[in-house]
Every structure is written in C-alpha cells, then in structure tokens.
Amino acid sequence: MARGFRLIFATSLLLMLLGICNGSTIGICYGRNADDLPTPEKAVELIKNLNINSVRIYDSNIQVLKAFANTGIELMIGIPNSDLLPFSQFQTNADTWLKNNILPYYPATKITYITVGAEVTEAPTNVSAMVVPAMTNVYTALRKAGLHRKIKVSTTHSLGVLSRSYPPSAGAFNSRHAGFLKPLLEFLAEKQSPFLVNTYPYYAYRDSSSNVSLDYALFESSSEVIDPNTGLLYTNMLDAQIDSIYFALMGLNFKTIKIMVTETGWPSKGSPKETAATPENAQTYNTNLIRHVINNTGTPAKPGEELDVYIFSLFNENRKPGLDSERNWGLYYPDQTSVYNIDFSGKGTVDVNTGGNLTTVNGTSWCIASPTASEKDLRNGLDWACGSGNVDCSPIQPSQPCFQPDSLVSHASYAFNSYYQQNGATDIACSFGGTGVNERFQPQVLIVYS
CATH class of the missing domain: 1.20.58 (Methane Monooxygenase Hydroxylase; Chain G, domain 1)
Structure with missing residues (x-):
C-alpha cells in the first residue's frame, strides 16, 4: 500500500508540474449560418469521430442541445447580442431562459460555459453597457439553480478591444471601452471566469503583409521577434496576440484572469486579393496550432500556462456575408467531406x-x-x-x-x-x-x- x-x-506531482492538471485543450466552433448543413445528430457524430471534447455553439438551439446529450462533450453556448436588452433589464428573463433552454437538457448535455453577447465592441449598435448586467442576471439564475460553480459565464471579444498590441508587453485596452471593461473584468475576476478572445493571425497578415510574414502567421517562422521591453522571443503571431491581452490585463492589475481563445483558424478560399486563403495554408496553420496547444507550450509570457483554443470552424457556412473567405473557414464541406486533412491528436512531449x-x-x-x-x-x-x-x-x-x-x-x-x-x-x-x-x-x- x-x-x-x-x-x-x-x-500526481509530475502531472502537476507538466501542467496536465490544467492541460490545454483544442475545441471546435460549430457555426450554423448556412442552409445546407447536415443535421445536428450527424454533426455530433463527426465531432465524436474527431475525438473533440469541447464545442462552441452560438445560441441555445434545442435540437443541437439534444444532439449533444450523453456524449460527454463539453458545450459552450451563446446568448446573441440581440437578446442582451431583455436579459439585462429583468432577472425574470434570465430565470425563464435558464428554466426553458438549459435545465431540461442539463446535465445530460454537458454545458460548461455561457457566453453573453459576442464582440460587442465591434457591434454596429452600442450594446456594451448591457453586457455585464445581462451576465450578472444569467449568473444569478445559475446560482438559484445551484449551477454557478459548474457553468462559467463570460463574453467574447475581438482583438479590436485593444488600442495597442505590439509589442505584446505594450498591450493595452482601448480607453473608449473603459466604462464597459472595468465592471466586466471585476466580474470575471470575482467569478473566476475566463477572458474570451477571438484571435486571427490570418487578418493580421492579410491586412499588413508588409509588417507580418506569412511564416510568422503560420507558426512556420525560423526566426524570432524580440519584444524590446521584456526580451521575450516570439516565433508566431498567435502567441504575440494572446500575450498582448495578458499584458493589458496585468496593466489593469487583473493578474488572475485566464484567457481562452474562442475562435481562431485560417480560411481555405478567398476573394481574388486574399491570396493567402488556400487549403495548404489553412492546413498548415491549424496543424501547427493543434500541436502548439496540445504540447502545453503556453506563450512566452506564460510558459506552460493552460490555453484552451477553439478552431473556427467545423463547416463552411454559405450564408455568411462579406468576402469569399467568410464562407470558407470550415474544416469540412456541408457533405461532411474534409476540405483538407487535419490531425487533432497533435504530437506532444507527454503521452497519456x-x-x-x-x-x-x-x-x-x-x-x-x-x-x-x-x-x-x-x-x-x-x-x-x-x-x-x-x-x-x-x-x-x-x-x-x-x-x-x-x-x-x-x-x-x-x-x-x-x-x-x-x-x-x-x-x-x-x-x-x-x-x-x-x-x-x-x-x-x-x-x-x-
């Protein structure tokens, strides 16, 4: 004995030192802005075959929630910006939503996160003032149901929430959003909820290819970018983007808030001027991303730190507006054939x-x-x-x-x-x-x- x-x-001690006790995971975004997608049941079977255990959806669709029942897959569900007003105004609206949309399916459907609003600082109408009141009401509803320790409440951001992101150590939040961010960060710190951010090295390269090399964006760089303030060395754009958030949080003395990447990826097809949107580049980015995350590499500012990342997205979505790339982020076509080969196992230094x-x-x-x-x-x-x-x-x-x-x-x-x-x-x-x-x-x- x-x-x-x-x-x-x-x-136990060794696994703790290796970061497995809070090991990083790769998830997938299951967007449904299309009219030709397979049924939720077929999508779930595809996800199970990929051995993916974390999935983000953008609403609380009942058919989708039912499809994930008894799979053990952790689900991040969303409350869209259009619902922020009623959720922020009255506690009863959050209580009723939880009673009708969540409790009948939980815990068979393993809901672990609720995102209240999405990239509100980028929204055409100013709804940011509604986010924290809505989050508070959702949290209160969860607490009444005894689920506030099992389901985390947060909201997602674009990298545009920053006014500076280079060098990473100079990362700072845009002062225009101070009225929104201060109570939000206080909420996250108090409730031990993560800061959720959508980060896309693809856009950094596409919009500034003279300053960002393709190899650096694709995790393929053979050289390092040095942060002159810290001496930290960066070999890829994603790490630099994430660390800019870390430094922005530390600059406001929020050192305990974790970061989770709720969207990242690379399009396989684009408009004529989007020359980097190719299946080859998409495969390279996502393959290297998976390896980077599963290896528990962390970032230069947070080596070995847990970093959960959701790849965008499972399917191409033909109803998304904008350039051709917007409809071609998927790993799979709607007929469930792969756009390119991808291995979700990665090749880590630790095999469990x-x-x-x-x-x-x-x-x-x-x-x-x-x-x-x-x-x-x-x-x-x-x-x-x-x-x-x-x-x-x-x-x-x-x-x-x-x-x-x-x-x-x-x-x-x-x-x-x-x-x-x-x-x-x-x-x-x-x-x-x-x-x-x-x-x-x-x-x-x-x-x-x-």
Whole structure:
C-alpha cells in the first residue's frame, strides 16, 4: 500500500508540474449560418469521430442541445447580442431562459460555459453597457439553480478591444471601452471566469503583409521577434496576440484572469486579393496550432500556462456575408467531406494513455520543493513565488485544477516550477532559500497500481 501511495503521489506531482492538471485543450466552433448543413445528430457524430471534447455553439438551439446529450462533450453556448436588452433589464428573463433552454437538457448535455453577447465592441449598435448586467442576471439564475460553480459565464471579444498590441508587453485596452471593461473584468475576476478572445493571425497578415510574414502567421517562422521591453522571443503571431491581452490585463492589475481563445483558424478560399486563403495554408496553420496547444507550450509570457483554443470552424457556412473567405473557414464541406486533412491528436512531449494507468514522460528538467525542507521554509518560498515572484498561483487554490494533492510540498512544487520555467530554468531560479531542488526526469513509465 505504501508503495502504491508513493507512486500515486509521484504521478500526481509530475502531472502537476507538466501542467496536465490544467492541460490545454483544442475545441471546435460549430457555426450554423448556412442552409445546407447536415443535421445536428450527424454533426455530433463527426465531432465524436474527431475525438473533440469541447464545442462552441452560438445560441441555445434545442435540437443541437439534444444532439449533444450523453456524449460527454463539453458545450459552450451563446446568448446573441440581440437578446442582451431583455436579459439585462429583468432577472425574470434570465430565470425563464435558464428554466426553458438549459435545465431540461442539463446535465445530460454537458454545458460548461455561457457566453453573453459576442464582440460587442465591434457591434454596429452600442450594446456594451448591457453586457455585464445581462451576465450578472444569467449568473444569478445559475446560482438559484445551484449551477454557478459548474457553468462559467463570460463574453467574447475581438482583438479590436485593444488600442495597442505590439509589442505584446505594450498591450493595452482601448480607453473608449473603459466604462464597459472595468465592471466586466471585476466580474470575471470575482467569478473566476475566463477572458474570451477571438484571435486571427490570418487578418493580421492579410491586412499588413508588409509588417507580418506569412511564416510568422503560420507558426512556420525560423526566426524570432524580440519584444524590446521584456526580451521575450516570439516565433508566431498567435502567441504575440494572446500575450498582448495578458499584458493589458496585468496593466489593469487583473493578474488572475485566464484567457481562452474562442475562435481562431485560417480560411481555405478567398476573394481574388486574399491570396493567402488556400487549403495548404489553412492546413498548415491549424496543424501547427493543434500541436502548439496540445504540447502545453503556453506563450512566452506564460510558459506552460493552460490555453484552451477553439478552431473556427467545423463547416463552411454559405450564408455568411462579406468576402469569399467568410464562407470558407470550415474544416469540412456541408457533405461532411474534409476540405483538407487535419490531425487533432497533435504530437506532444507527454503521452497519456487515457484508457489505462500508464503515463510516459520525455526527459526534461523541473524545479520541485524539497520533501525534507521545513514547513516554515516551504511556506516562505511559496509566499514569495506567488507574490514577488509574480507566479500565477490561482490553479492551486481550493476547487481549482491543481489544488490536488492538497499538500504544502505539492503546492510549493507547482509555484517553484512555474517560477523556474518562466525565468530561464537556471539553477538560481530554483533556489528558494535552499528549498528548491532541480530534478531531471528521464524517459520512464510511472505505473499506478490500483
């Protein structure tokens, strides 16, 4: 029994250090702005065959909710901008919507997020003032139903919510949106909900190809872009865009809010001037994106940080207005044949066999807390890492993904390793007054005996 416990603890600690306790995931956006799509049931079967476990839809269509029942797929559902007014005005409207549109299908349909409004700062009519009141009413309705800890409430943004995004460390929110953003960010921080952003390196390249190289946008760059303020090195546009959001949040002292990418992708076809919209580029972008996310790479400013990303989109949608590219973001044609080949498995440095009890780990170095250190010294090191060391320690708080195992050694190891990885993985970055220990995990198999 003691041997089994040690192995279980070692596995839990290792998975914590590798970020698997809050590992990144790839999802898919299931848009339905088309008149030739397969039934929701057929779409769900396609999604299941792809082994995708997270899906975003843009409304609360009853047929779609029913189709996802008993699949185990986590669903992000949306409340459109057109419904913000009634949701913001009266609590009873949110209560009735939850009673009629969500509760009959939950938990068979695994709803985990509700997005209230979408890219409201880009909307032709100013509806941003309605967002937080509507979110508050939806949250209150969930709390009445006892679901406020199981279903997170947020809203999505375009990158246009920023006034500056380059270099990433200069990221700042547009002051025109201050009246909307301050209460929104306070809501997200208090409710531990993520900041949802739609980021498209395709548009950055298309609209500024003289400043952005195609390889940089496609994760194919052989050179690095240096942030002159931080010295951080960027090899792709998506990381730079995400970090600009992180720095904008930190600039307003919202350091604990997580970021989730609710849309990104690359079109396979475009209008004559959209020469980069090709199946080859779309395949390259999405393949590299999946690998980047599944490897738990994080971003230069947040190495190893959880980053959930939704690819836009499952199908081409023929009713979307605008340039030809708008109707050609899909991985699949409406007849369910693929636009190009895509592998959702990725090729990570960590392979977890979810069907058994084996975990294989490639060799690399980590910083963990010494099991022989005193409780006082460990506590001092942990407090410093989470304070002056600027480590985001929210994942090791109660009810959060890395809280277990609930021990001082485990929590200190998480914080020590986060600081170590963020600061060049040098010996001095693993000191912590002598309580940090460098470890090198060689390729091995840890077996947990039941």
